[in-house]
Amino acid sequence: MLPTGLGKTIIALLAIARRLQEYQGSVIILSPTKPLVEQHATFLKTVMNLPPEEIIVLTGSISPQKRSSMVKDARIIVSTPQVVENDLRAGRIDLSDIVHITFDEAHRAVGNYAYVYVARQYQLQCKDPLILGITASPGSNSDKIEEVCSNLFVSKVQVRTETDPDVKPYIHYRELEWRHIKVPVEIGGLKRSMELVLENRMHQLAEMGFVDPARKYLNKREMLNLQAQLQGRLSRGPDQRIYKAISLVAELFKVDHAIEIAGTQGPEALAKYFDRLEHEASSRSGSKASRRLMDDVNMRHAIYSLKEMDISHPKLEVVKEIVSDQLLENPESRVIVFTNYRDTSELVTDRLKEVDNIRPVRFVGQASKYKDTGLTQKQQVDILNEFKSGKYNTLVATSVAEEGLDIPATDLVLFFEPVPSEIRSIQRKGRTGRKHAGKVVVLVAKGTKDEAYYWSSRRKENTMNDKMRQFKSPALSSTGGNPETNFIEDDVAVEDAPDTSGTTTPQKQLLDYSSSQIQIYVDRREIRSGVAQALEAAGDKVIYSTLNVGDYIVSDKVAIERKTDMDLLDSIIDKNRNLFRQLSDLAKAYDRPVLIIEGDNLYTGRQIHPNAIRGVLSSIATDFGIPIINSKDEVDTAAFIHIMAKREQEDKKRSISLHGSKTSMTLKEQQEYIVSAISNIGPTTAIKLLRHFGSVENIISADIESLLEVDSVGPKTAQYIIDVVKTEYKG
Template identity: 55%
Template sequence: MPEFIKHPLIKADSVEQRLYQLDLAGKALDTSTLVVLPTGLGKTIISLLVMASRLEKYGGKVMVLSPTKPLVEQHASFFRNVFNLPEEEVLTFTGSISPDKRAEMWKQGKVIVSTPQVIENDILTKRISLEDVTHITFDESHRAVGNYAYTYIAEKYFETAKNPLCLGITASPGSSDEKIAEVCQSLHIESVAVKTESDKDVIPYIHKKEIEWKRITLPDGMKEIKDLLNKVLEDRYKKLTELGYPIYNQRYVSKKDLLGLQAKLQGELRGGIPEPSVYSAISILAEIMKVNHAVEITETQGIESLRMYMERLDNEAYSKSGSKASKRLAEDLYIRQVVRRLKDCDIEHPKLEYVKKIVLGELDGKPHSRVIVFANYRDTAEMITNELAEVEGIRPIRFVGQASKYKDKGLTQKQQVEIIEQFKAGDYNVLVATSVAEEGLDIPSTDLVLFYEPIPSEIRSIQRKGRTGRKHEGRVVVLVTKDTRDEAYYWSSLSRERKMQSNMKELQASMPAVKNNSITEEFVSETSGEEQKKLFEYGNDSDKISIVVDQREIRSSVARNLDRNGADIIVKTLEVGDYILSDRIAVERKETQDFVSSLIEQKLFEQISNLSRAYEKPVLIIEGESLFNCRGMSPNAIHGAISSIAIDFGVSIFYTRDAEDTASLLMQIAKREQVDEKREINMHGRKAAPMLPQQQEYIVSSISDIGPKAARNLLLHFGSVENVMKASYEELLEVDNIGPKTAAKIREIVGSEYKN
């Protein structure tokens, strides 16, 4: 009979006592700790033990953060079942709960389980304070890098909490020293505790996990298609070389190499007036990246996946926003040959037959088994699902992320949860999944995990394998196509996994020694350290800067960088602009991708027009380093738009590298306005009254699709606003740059009956 944990805050006979969990929890109670433990060995139990101890000793609140809503719901359900607390004190925070309600709930909660984005927003908007939070668990803590919300929350936690202590838990922190160090630094981790499947105290709880590698030969017909694609690559590599940008070792060029060259070219665009060859090189590189991806699909995925990809390329080439790169590829002789071969090709990647054979073999022997087939691409997942559906006894379902694209609709989070429940119930016995099933969802342990292809990421590989062997013996099968990228990815993943295990052991040994707390039944043996020193000092309180931030901008990392810089953030829903810095300056921020998208969708000039009407000194910030490489937009079109914004609308334009750079610029402008100029913030602006011609242009340009230039043309032609409004459709067509669509729109707005 197993022994159970005994603690006043944990329900009797609800949690089995395991020595390795007690050992890890003891270390995590002494100092902020990163716990690395294989999937399925109870990382959540370790969090429970630490939270119970902190609540009993210090009171206050404890918090668990998880990346997704389904995982939050799963954790909250577990904690409600095991914590000896009133159910209303164990709370779930997600974006579906209104901010005001969360603020009320926060006051009564003892255990808060939440997605990090919600907590980040509530900290920024000052709805909650972390002052009385005595512990935070960061689930899937390998995510605590870059601008992920974990980083900001940990920073604010150690800045404001009276008794801070955090626990990071993960099965796979990464193989590089830099990645692990960044996670530790982000979460203020001082100790690392590692358990592996080979540790003596873990072995009794490990179920055997058999791993097989199936090596497959690419058929001749697919090799011929690959050769045609390689000829396209050879031609484009030659053109790049002629432009002065040679790619060496072309046979083994990686996506990382291509992205490095892309970054270099974009850097040259920003460094003054670039040579025309830079634009040509960027366009050719875009072709190379598309064809390189097609080669990878041919080698590792299958004919049907390649067919779908080529169809999307063709659709892109002939769409309104199609790039020159996609148009040139669509007209390439070898690409046309590939498309023709695909129409007549009746062979398929042998991996598909292996999948059917392996899955059927598993289900024939054990009809109640559950199987997950992992595929890197949605097209492949759809192809596998369709093939498996034709086999009697196999009930597959495709499981993908939320994003939708051409002929490929994603699944909502609600649909994902429903599919998992049906998979658990046995309505489906095979889940064909992309990376969305690797972490963050409550997917039950399976009997077989099948990799359609290896993946180079050690983190993702470990998470996939962790979907089997949890409650009983499991099996992992990885399909590898010989002499292709599959083999490179296989060796890369294997090497990185080994390196990660080695690094973790070394890091654990090199960290300052922590007292190995022996946890008694009452959890009273932990020692409290000195109060954590604040690590971040901000600004000068006498010159406090206030910045109004639009509610939608909270999702960007600009707001958290403003907070780091000492700004007093006021979150409002703004009608105009994204940031208000004074009574005369409002700012519209556009990331490069968003700038080009809003230009294509014809939203940009309306936003800029509204901004320039409301504020005396409107500002546009274009953030990012790939403005001239977004969606195939012509550089001339982008320069034309920027010129119009600056000259026609009188908007000041600034360029920033990233969110941190944007926040720094906003702080400088706001300081100049509020401290040096003694100006106050006004959400509605205070623009000086325009002169009569400007007012007349304003009235005419308020009509949809009429810009400043068109408004001036109309007024010059007809002489007054009244005459413009009276003009017939035919008369409007006589004006320069007024076409049938615009003339019809004017007549519709002016002549239609008003209906409230």
């Protein structure tokens, strides 16, 4: 753990060189984004005393067969983790001869991120593994830091902060200014109209007995908790009061977000949000919460007042002033302005264009959203190159520029608003002060959520530094000598790499029922699911294939369709559902089809009468003759599949084979099928996504911020979509 710009890549270089000197195998360096991968590869080819063809970059654009041949002759492999994960799952890469792996931006090694799987397989396959994780911002939560260390099998931790005596001399001064901005009274009037809406919804919830009558507002955490409690109460049976309460909470979320935009972003950004909300309310897939809000007299008053308003948020003028002053002082400066919202990035760019000495350019993600087209990857690369060359001197960026953007000449970083995440805050600040002194300015709108995020950010960064010191390993303080190596040009010295020979391999997650390996065919759409990972962890041979029917095939007679409770409920709501066609195809193709329904919210996840759900289940069991198994979670599902595979292959000595075909679908149904195939997305949500973005292509290129604008898409679902579409295709 080392502050940004102090040579984490150099440390990785030293570890790589030492391992290559001592062993005959290869090394891998993994980085989360393609620009970082290219950056590392270029650097390594410059400093390593190796033929350029022995330092390779693996990407999804290279065919799987070619990747396999490239790896055989490579000494250094630079890749995104998804490519390596996919090749591991397909059996195209073997880690037994990999003598070292560096995990760049190691704080990402949590949950189901590809780092976790690659590290686990490395530990299992390699006799003498050595892992190095590098990061500037591991987080302020002890549990998360411990999870990263556990997932990467890290037993020794080296930490440096900017105040450590052996680091401080090399730190470039970075001035930090928090500038507090007074919000105009007109914006306060807008907020008051919307606060009346909040108070009305809170009053209704209080009358129903779900909130304390003395409470006027709930913060986001409290709203999430209330939402979860209401969903839990539905498990006792359908209750129209609870359904209404859940819808009221949805309204609270939307109004709370509007109030935040008004205070922190300004009237123009709020107008864009209202435009999207009205569009959602008028669409066929729009929620009742959106329609009720747009019909509310106080919301209509806020919208009318907004249209009559002729003011901007004062932050816009402050940004213009700060950037202009910087460029007047040093015309060769480079400036980055960070904004949380794409709408604001457009407003800031337009405002900066009004000043002669400012040459701004907007830098956003690839997703296209309602009335806003994203950038292609080529456009992003071109913009960065033009920013470096000086065609543009100011980059107005969203979160896409927080990580991996290495522009040494950045003199000023300006936050349009604070960010409550200590990781994101550190990544943003790290864009300046890398090669020389720099300045960071954070704008805080008084009396808004900016102030809460201001205190949260400062507290979390201080907490993170304290936690990092607690994780220091005394064993790393005393290192060996500095033997020379023939792998780094100019006789760069290398310190001893940490010894991880005592690291133990992880325990299997499922019972090991037999000595022989069970084979299970898994549909490629399930490649990132926890089910497939649990089966692999149990020692089953998972073979990924594009299955005509079913999700898991365990013999020539038994095929399994897996549905989460939300998937099944969405298929009931959607008039164009394809559930029965899927199950019909499954029953025609296999003698023993099985449906597994995963999750505990079958009767509480949607506002559907229990009898409707029972009717669907009855039809599946009686009309199609398909037995239904309920599982608790992904691990429980994997356990059922494992046992079925064992019975079929070991007890009954049946072979495993693929057969069957699907009934042809219309183009519209195929589009819905493609989107609904992503985990946590049912047909209803798929239709909402398609109506919002207009095409499958636009959904695939969407970023998290854009996805979250779609009703029924929360942070977890948005991340699932990003994981699926950003994973390199493996052939």
